[in-house]
Amino acid sequence: MGYRIGIDVGGTNIVAGLFDEDGNLLGKSKASTIKTSSAELLGQLASLCGELLEEQQISGRLLAAVGVGLPGFINSETGLVTAANLPLQDNPVAERLRRLLDVPVTVENDVKMIVYGESLRGSGQGLSHVLGVTLGTGMASAWVSEGRLHGGSGGLAGEIGHIAFTDIPYVCGCGMRGCLETVVSASGVARQARDGLSSGWVGLLADRFPPEQREELTSKDVWQAYQDGDAFAGQVFQRTAYWLSRVLVPSVALLSPDVIIVGGGVASAGEVFFEPLRAYVAESLHPLYRERLMIVPPSLGEDSGLYGSAEYAAKRLIV
Numbered sequence: 001m002g003y004r005i006g007i008d009v010g011g012t013n014i015v016a017g018l019f020d021e022d023g024n025l026l027g028k029s030k031a032s033t034i035k036t037s038s039a040e041l042l043g044q045l046a047s048l049c050g051e052l053l054e055e056q057q058i059s060g061r062l063l064a065a066v067g068v069g070l071p072g073f074i075n076s077e078t079g080l081v082t083a084a085n086l087p088l089q090d091n092p093v094a095e096r097l098r099r100l101l102d103v104p105v106t107v108e109n110d111v112k113m114i115v116y117g118e119s120l121r122g123s124g125q126g127l128s129h130v131l132g133v134t135l136g137t138g139m140a141s142a143w144v145s146e147g148r149l150h151g152g153s154g155g156l157a158g159e160i161g162h163i164a165f166t167d168i169p170y171v172c173g174c175g176m177r178g179c180l181e182t183v184v185s186a187s188g189v190a191r192q193a194r195d196g197l198s199s200g201w202v203g204l205l206a207d208r209f210p211p212e213q214r215e216e217l218t219s220k221d222v223w224q225a226y227q228d229g230d231a232f233a234g235q236v237f238q239r240t241a242y243w244l245s246r247v248l249v250p251s252v253a254l255l256s257p258d259v260i261i262v263g264g265g266v267a268s269a270g271e272v273f274f275e276p277l278r279a280y281v282a283e284s285l286h287p288l289y290r291e292r293l294m295i296v297p298p299s300l301g302e303d304s305g306l307y308g309s310a311e312y313a314a315k316r317l318i319v
């Protein structure tokens with residue numbers, strides 16, 4: 001066993017964390033994502049690792065593994081990575097980074113790594129069956145059962161944001177119409193609010209965003225309006241909870257998780273979202289599920305993905 005580094009690569013920022021062999025976070029390093037070319041991006045990841053080791057005065061020889069989480073699709077058979085918001089197209093990221101750092105490297109989808117981290121050290125700690133969902137720019141989920149992350153055939157398990165419903169009218173970024181993501185992601189919450197205002201809702205949110213400024217409205221503005229007492233803003237979160245429950249209910253019946261961890265920008269709205277979510281999920285489930293199921297926010301903040309990718313690399317490469 002040895003030290004390991006977890007890296008969370010986002011479209012805007014990269015955060016890397018150095019962990020000791022017991023999985024304790026020793027230090028972090030953050031930088032703006034370089035998106036000019038894959039070579040420069042991989043060079044940046046390698047330099048962040050070097051900086052972290054230097055800061056903690058740890059020799060590179062003691063580094064045992066590096067895990068990377070990024071917003072993209074990783075072909076589980078070939079290891080090739082494609083990420084729309086990064087300069088990566090069918091790119092062998094793990095192999096290239098391994099050559100730069102001279103240590104074993106794993107690369108996985110960022111949401112899977114966030115949920116894996118939460119299952120080990122966060123809200124899922126001590127629980128065997130953890131379903132995690134993130135509601136950020138998009139929507140995705142991951143399933144960790146008895147310590148194992150399940151990717152399914154082709155590594156495609158978890159894309160519940162792209163389940164289409166006939167009563168959702170919006171076209172998704174993926175090209176399909178009616179995807180759940182178009183209403184429950186952060187941009188989906190903003191979209192629901194904009195549509196509600198256009199159909200005549202009045203109140204604080206309507207006053208703050210007259211028609212000519214409506215395109216600028218974000219999910220944070222909806223939350224702020226709710227905090228300030230706007231009834232319509234509260235209804236948007238309630239509606240979002242309802243939509244999410246429509247995929248969580250069958251997921252619970254199929255998987256029987258101990259806990260569902262719901263994170264991302266929308267979930268940070270707190271109880272205005274979680275309370276109706278728990279109620280909607282409960283009302284459609286058999287009591288046997290209801291009695292044991294918890295639906296909670298994550299507890300590691302922005303570090304979930306660091307813990308996840310570092311531990312994932314350690315378990316896959318060191319043991």
Ligand SMILES: [Zn+2]
Nearest residue numbers: 162172174179
């Ligand atoms: Zn879609």
